[in-house]
Amino acid sequence: MYWKSWDCLAILCRRRAIATCLRAAHSAIPRIKSLPRGKPARQKSSPRQETIMPTTPVEQPLAEAEADSDVRTSTAARSASSRHAPRYRDIDQLAAGDACMHDLIERGKRLIDRGIPVLILGETGTGKEYLSRALHDYSARRRASWIAVNCASIPESLAESELFGYCKGAFSGALPGGMKGKVQQADGGTLFLDEIGDMPLALQTRLLRVLSEREVIPLGARHPVPVDVQLICATHQDLKTLIAEGRFREDLYYRVAGGVLRLPALRERSDRRRLVMQMITEELGRPADDSVIEAAALQRLLAYPWPGNLRQMHAVIRYSCAVMNGGRIEVRDLPEELMQFQPATLAEVHPITRTAQIRPFTSRAEGEAGRERSSGDPYRDERTRVIDALNGSRWNISAASRQLGMCRASLYRKLRQLDIPHVRDQAMPAYPAYAVA
Numbered sequence: 001m002y003w004k005s006w007d008c009l010a011i012l013c014r015r016r017a018i019a020t021c022l023r024a025a026h027s028a029i030p031r032i033k034s035l036p037r038g039k040p041a042r043q044k045s046s047p048r049q050e051t052i053m054p055t056t057p058v059e060q061p062l063a064e065a066e067a068d069s070d071v072r073t074s075t076a077a078r079s080a081s082s083r084h085a086p087r088y089r090d091i092d093q094l095a096a097g098d099a100c101m102h103d104l105i106e107r108g109k110r111l112i113d114r115g116i117p118v119l120i121l122g123e124t125g126t127g128k129e130y131l132s133r134a135l136h137d138y139s140a141r142r143r144a145s146w147i148a149v150n151c152a153s154i155p156e157s158l159a160e161s162e163l164f165g166y167c168k169g170a171f172s173g174a175l176p177g178g179m180k181g182k183v184q185q186a187d188g189g190t191l192f193l194d195e196i197g198d199m200p201l202a203l204q205t206r207l208l209r210v211l212s213e214r215e216v217i218p219l220g221a222r223h224p225v226p227v228d229v230q231l232i233c234a235t236h237q238d239l240k241t242l243i244a245e246g247r248f249r250e251d252l253y254y255r256v257a258g259g260v261l262r263l264p265a266l267r268e269r270s271d272r273r274r275l276v277m278q279m280i281t282e283e284l285g286r287p288a289d290d291s292v293i294e295a296a297a298l299q300r301l302l303a304y305p306w307p308g309n310l311r312q313m314h315a316v317i318r319y320s321c322a323v324m325n326g327g328r329i330e331v332r333d334l335p336e337e338l339m340q341f342q343p344a345t346l347a348e349v350h351p352i353t354r355t356a357q358i359r360p361f362t363s364r365a366e367g368e369a370g371r372e373r374s375s376g377d378p379y380r381d382e383r384t385r386v387i388d389a390l391n392g393s394r395w396n397i398s399a400a401s402r403q404l405g406m407c408r409a410s411l412y413r414k415l416r417q418l419d420i421p422h423v424r425d426q427a428m429p430a431y432p433a434y435a436v437a
């Protein structure tokens, strides 16, 4: 009897526990339903990683957004996607469809695979930092740190301790335990030296030593510390000119420029349309097609010369997505500089639709005279410049593209834009001289 009552009690308790669990699960159902459907935030496995990659943007709470009205939909999805938009891009997302970019990225991968120091050149906002980060994330060192240092923004007095660190008691005001410098923090990973052209000369000498000896001596330390870093440097400056002016060490140049990747300016990229759509997709948190942007607005975005490159385009898309009504970007939703960009100006900057009359130069002298002449018409001047380069290289595309500072694919594209028939396409004589009538 005694044991039976204990048994009953145990059964009752178990039932109550099960009931409690069921009640708890039931009350949790609405909460589970209201959770966003996207993947959980993808965190880097290594605690040493400097930046955490957030959630994939496209998978943000779309279902909620679809259920709402148009305007509320975009607002909800927008704020969510902006919050979760990844800071950096995957390496294969960087070339939205441009052949030159694709080529450059493939070369970058091969350099990183072999641990060769990479120097990224390009105008401001072309994505040098993004490329550096993407190369690191692609590399075998991706689980270790990617440490970025902007050489232009560290005060000269602090630069040494920032880069190389110091031991305790190295100087008054030093942290009691000393500090690891950026080079040591990047040990096993990647050190990204942005704006390397702005590095003070004294620091260049110390950096050169670190790179050649593969060891760093923190301030106040007696012994060097071995370091193993993949170096990626970037600059918008012409380092060769800085060398000629005595502002950059030539020996350091050869250490940092194991492989040079020159990012094209946005105006030279053939994938501007895809970039626009990619950016709108990220901003809205759902795939974008032609229905989200008015044709006239898209035309402006494609033709604008983008002096601030990807940074400017990103800012413009973000602005337009924020101010648009009814889920569609119209010309009035563009910032002022794009609204004022008139179709007449469009034709001058990107004369894709313009057909030009072509006539051969009658003589070499005429060609040279044309070279010195500036017509005041950017289309005509650009055309003359390209034709001069082609003439100078006997219509050898590789040589002409080198002379013009662009890749072969860009030059072929330019020939089409400028209505310059190429010998291969037009079965023209080997190297005739042409000019715009």
Ligand SMILES: Nc1ncnc2c1ncn2[C@@H]1O[C@H](COP(=O)(O)OP(=O)(O)OP(=O)(O)O)[C@@H](O)[C@H]1O
Residues within 6 Å of the ligand: 089, 093, 094, 122, 123, 124, 125, 126, 127, 128, 129, 130, 131, 194, 234, 236, 279, 310, 311, 312, 314, 315
């Ligand atoms: N592939 C990309 N897709 C979308 N936006 C991009 C991309 N690359 C760059 N951006 C935008 O451009 C901005 C600038 O990129 P990044 O810092 O890599 O350029 P940068 O060439 O290093 O510029 P700077 O020379 O001024 O340092 C980014 O913050 C981002 O808004």
